[in-house]
Amino acid sequence: MYNLMKIDDAFKKALDAYTRYDVMSTNKLCAARCCNEIKKVIFHDPATIVYWNDGTKTVVKSHGERFDPEKGLAMAIVKYLGGDHYYKQIIKKWTSDFEEVEDA
Numbered sequence: 001m002y003n004l005m006k007i008d009d010a011f012k013k014a015l016d017a018y019t020r021y022d023v024m025s026t027n028k029l030c031a032a033r034c035c036n037e038i039k040k041v042i043f044h045d046p047a048t049i050v051y052w053n054d055g056t057k058t059v060v061k062s063h064g065e066r067f068d069p070e071k072g073l074a075m076a077i078v079k080y081l082g083g084d085h086y087y088k089q090i091i092k093k094w095t096s097d098f099e100e101v102e103d104a
Contacts, residue, residue, distance in 0.1 A: 041073060048072025052080065 040051040045067040050058045060075045062068065079087045 041076075043067075043069045043072065048076050050076040050080065056080075 037053045038050060039053045042049040042051075046062045048060050048069065050073070052058070058076045058080045060072055060079060062072065075087075082090070
């Protein structure tokens with residue numbers, strides 16, 4: 001008869017190793033994809049325009065806030081990787097209840 005505790009432990013270790021490897025591989029793939037696929041970036045307040053090597057372009061604009069090139073580029077990458085509709089849903093979901101607190 002098999003020792004179920006040993007099998008369970010082995011399964012957990014294998015799953016943990018696979019998950020860690022999968023996350024690391026996905027991060028590397030995503031980073032490589034973004035870095036290698038950007039052809040040109042134009043910062044033109046309030047817009048950030050990214051031209052990609054596949055011939056497409058992504059445009060994001062700041063609305064009602066100070067223009068931030070770093071944020072614009074990050075949002076353009078997220079929009080490119082996740083698609084226009086999906087990225088807007090995620091951003092709204094996690095930021096809709098945010099209340100900015102002023103420094104005292």
